[in-house]
Amino acid sequence: MNLSWQQAIGIDQTYLVECQSGSKNYLIHPSIQPDLALLLSAAKSDDVPIATISSYRSFEQQLSIWNEKWQGYRPVFSRHGRPLNITQMSDMEKYKAISLWSALPGLSRHHWGTDLDIFSADAIKKGHKVELIPEEFALTGVCCELNDWLDKNLSKYGFFRPYQNYQQGVSAEAWHISHIAISEQIQKAFPFKQCSDYLGKSDICSSQFIADRFDHYCSQYFNNICQPPVIARRNDAAISLSDTGSNPTQ
Numbered sequence: 169m170n171l172s173w174q175q176a177i178g179i180d181q182t183y184l185v186e187c188q189s190g191s192k193n194y195l196i197h198p199s200i201q202p203d204l205a206l207l208l209s210a211a212k213s214d215d216v217p218i219a220t221i222s223s224y225r226s227f228e229q230q231l232s233i234w235n236e237k238w239q240g241y242r243p244v245f246s247r248h249g250r251p252l253n254i255t256q257m258s259d260m261e262k263y264k265a266i267s268l269w270s271a272l273p274g275l276s277r278h279h280w281g282t283d284l285d286i287f288s289a290d291a292i293k294k295g296h297k298v299e300l301i302p303e304e305f306a307l308t309g310v311c312c313e314l315n316d317w318l319d320k321n322l323s324k325y326g327f328f329r330p331y332q333n334y335q336q337g338v339s340a341e342a343w344h345i346s347h348i349a350i351s352e353q354i355q356k357a358f359p360f361k362q363c364s365d366y367l368g369k370s371d372i373c374s375s376q377f378i379a380d381r382f383d384h385y386c387s388q389y390f391n392n393i394c395q396p397p398v399i400a401r402r403n404d405a406a407i408s409l410s411d412t413g414s415n416p417t418q
């Protein structure tokens with residue numbers, strides 16, 4: 169299938185399909201649907217049912233998250249979950265602090281419909297308020313059992329965790345899963361030029377500072393992901409990005 173640059177940066181969601189998790193609906197890339205269904209039903213039959221917390225997110229939604237954090241209207245945390253006072257920070261400090269947990273609009277993997285944040289459905293049923301913090305997936309956390317299951321099974325269904333470990337970019341996010349084959353294809357053909365142009369015309373705070381950091385963001389965060397295990401199952405559904413002008417050096 170073809171993916172336009174608008175679809176890759178989250179400004180066209182017409183190709184996505186709707187799924188249901190509990191009473192919530194969410195949007196995903198149609199090509200991940202069969203693998204996701206298998207993953208969810210396998211987890212359920214192994215008694216670790218999965219709830220989807222978020223999947224597709226638009227450019228506009230990501231822009232709001234980023235700007236609210238930049239302006240101090242939304243909490244910003246350190247890598248270890250300590251709340252930070254962003255209003256006291258320089259632009260460079262803010263950029264680094266926010267990038268630990270939030271992507272620049274246009275460069276979020278959540279724009280693709282291939283990536284999901286997941287949680288233990290049982291913990292939610294028991295009243296746990298979802299925070300998506302490392303403690304929830306640690307040994308004593310409410311998602312410990314799910315975390316173990318994901319370690320053993322995720323790749324069998326064609327998924328991986330791009331933020332499995334911290335490697336000087338995005339913080340470790342045990343809850344963030346990604347469809348290997350489809351996300352790899354989108355990442356490889358990503359339309360950096362169109363993304364940078366679109367971001368430059370958006371209402372992002374400190375836009376010149378961000379424009380100057382765009383290449384840095386791409387290498388330090390966007391392309392700096394943990395690789396899927398080589399034994400993982402990959403399906404060969406091909407995606408080509410039409411008219412992307414992608415830059416192979418980034």
Ligand SMILES: [Zn+2]
Pocket residue numbers: 278283284285341343344
């Ligand atoms: Zn995520």
